[in-house]
Amino acid sequence: MKIAITTTGKDLNSPLCERFGRTPFFMVYDTESDSFEVFDNSVNLNAPQGAGLQTAQNIARQGVSCVITGHCGPKAFFVLQKAGIKVFLAQNVTVKDAIAALKDGKLQEAKAPDVEGHW
Amino acid sequence: MVIAVASGKGGTGKTTLAVNLAFVANPRPVQVLDCDVEEPNVHLFLKGQTLESKTVSVTIPSVDEEKCSGCEECSNFCQFKALVVIGKTVLVFPELCHSCGGCRLICPEKTIDEVPRPIGKVETLQVQNDLLLIYGTLSIGVAMATPLIREVKNSRDHGAPLTVIDCPPGTSCPVIESIKGADVVLLVTEPTPFGLHDLTLAVDTVRVLGIPFGVVINRAGQNYPSLYEYLEKEKIPLIGEIPLNRAVAQAYARGDLIINSVSGYRAKIEEIFSRLIDLAEKSKRV
Numbered sequence: 001m002k003i004a005i006t007t008t009g010k011d012l013n014s015p016l017c018e019r020f021g022r023t024p025f026f027m028v029y030d031t032e033s034d035s036f037e038v039f040d041n042s043v044n045l046n047a048p049q050g051a052g053l054q055t056a057q058n059i060a061r062q063g064v065s066c067v068i069t070g071h072c073g074p075k076a077f078f079v080l081q082k083a084g085i086k087v088f089l090a091q092n093v094t095v096k097d098a099i100a101a102l103k104d105g106k107l108q109e110a111k112a113p114d115v116e117g118h119w
Numbered sequence: 120m121v122i123a124v125a126s127g128k129g130g131t132g133k134t135t136l137a138v139n140l141a142f143v144a145n146p147r148p149v150q151v152l153d154c155d156v157e158e159p160n161v162h163l164f165l166k167g168q169t170l171e172s173k174t175v176s177v178t179i180p181s182v183d184e185e186k187c188s189g190c191e192e193c194s195n196f197c198q199f200k201a202l203v204v205i206g207k208t209v210l211v212f213p214e215l216c217h218s219c220g221g222c223r224l225i226c227p228e229k230t231i232d233e234v235p236r237p238i239g240k241v242e243t244l245q246v247q248n249d250l251l252l253i254y255g256t257l258s259i260g261v262a263m264a265t266p267l268i269r270e271v272k273n274s275r276d277h278g279a280p281l282t283v284i285d286c287p288p289g290t291s292c293p294v295i296e297s298i299k300g301a302d303v304v305l306l307v308t309e310p311t312p313f314g315l316h317d318l319t320l321a322v323d324t325v326r327v328l329g330i331p332f333g334v335v336i337n338r339a340g341q342n343y344p345s346l347y348e349y350l351e352k353e354k355i356p357l358i359g360e361i362p363l364n365r366a367v368a369q370a371y372a373r374g375d376l377i378i379n380s381v382s383g384y385r386a387k388i389e390e391i392f393s394r395l396i397d398l399a400e401k402s403k404r405v
């Protein structure tokens with residue numbers, strides 16, 4: 001299973017980025033091979049609109065089955081849902097801990113966007 | 120002659136001024152355009168018979184998913200991020216689309232068509248023989264004010280001698296769209312720090328457009344010298360002051376015209392009108 005995690009850094013000890021659309025990077029972690037790859041998302045950092053949509057499209061392209069982020073607005077949530085990607089929310093954790101929590105079933109799946117647009 | 124009445128913030132009495140100006144304005148007929156399509160309120164003061172009511176639509180893309188290859192060229196092209204490609208499915212976000220039509224041209228598979236999306240309506244009211252009101256109302260949930268404002272402006276009789284535009288508050292795109300093409304702009308402000316702050320922003324906007332403008336101070340009488348100092352320093356013509364007055368507030372609350380219900384106000388508004396015309400003519404001569 002491939003998991004995408006929004007993050008402000010490039011390794012497993014980096015903090016999870018709580019802003020979905022404006023995350024500078026996202027990591028795609030493969031639980032089968034325990035390997036990961038980091039993707040740059042910085043073009044969306046200053047986008048006046050649609051940052052969440054674009055990030056969702058970038059993540060969907062990587063064929064992940066779930067994403068862990070801090071908060072997710074309505075449009076991005078809709079895109080992820082359409083792409084069949086489950087959204088899990090976590091705050092104040094490192095990427096490594098977020099992945100571990102997901103594996104242990106400790107993260108709650110978000111069934112709806114948890115913030116307004118333009119987050 | 121097109122006069123735009125604007126202000127950097129809401130609640131300065133901009134609509135009251137626009138409406139009262141329309142009644143004293145000469146030559147006639149006069150057309151009042153309410154371009155505050157998110158919150159039109161001129162029709163609360165100007166009642167009349169509806170001459171025309173039309174729905175305004177913009178075009179948005181519609182994708183034939185059978186033929187889409189998922190190449191993402193459309194979403195890469197769209198600078199407003201209104202398209203998201205997931206596999207071979209294209210999701211359209213109408214509220215982000217600016218109807219540029221580019222995605223349709225760029226799609227290599229020719230799978231994108233255009234469909235109308237209603238954004239609001241424009242109504243024309245006959246208020247008096249020589250007074251028309253044209254106003255737009257944006258549909259709930261639609262954020263695209265600019266195309267509707269354009270339609271309100273297009274619905275006027277361009278040959279008619281005088282048009283008064285009630286602009287939306289603020290200094291963003293809808294305000295610029297409303298002011299564009301005016302011969303003169305009347306900026307309404309209040310003698311308060313907030314009023315002055317918003318006025319300076321409005322002045323910057325109008326200056327960029329290069330349209331002559333003057334300022335009217337509404338609710339004058341409160342002691343706030345900084346406003347007068349600013350006008351003097353920037354050499355901005357102060358073309359009128361409307362004192363804070365119980366009778367004015369009462370007339371406003373009743374939906375009455377201040378020119379008819381408060382003595383001395385007709386002359387004040389007439390003077391503001393003629394000074395606006397002077398400003399417009401003077402800049403034409405230069």
Ligand code: SF4
Pocket residue numbers: 179180196197198199200201202215216217218219220221222223
């Ligand atoms: S019409 Fe223009 S703004 Fe609308 S989706 Fe297509 S490219 Fe984007």
Ligand code: SF4
Pocket residue numbers: 182186187188189190191192193194204209225226227228229230231
């Ligand atoms: S450009 Fe055309 S073919 Fe390519 S993803 Fe968009 S709709 Fe599909």
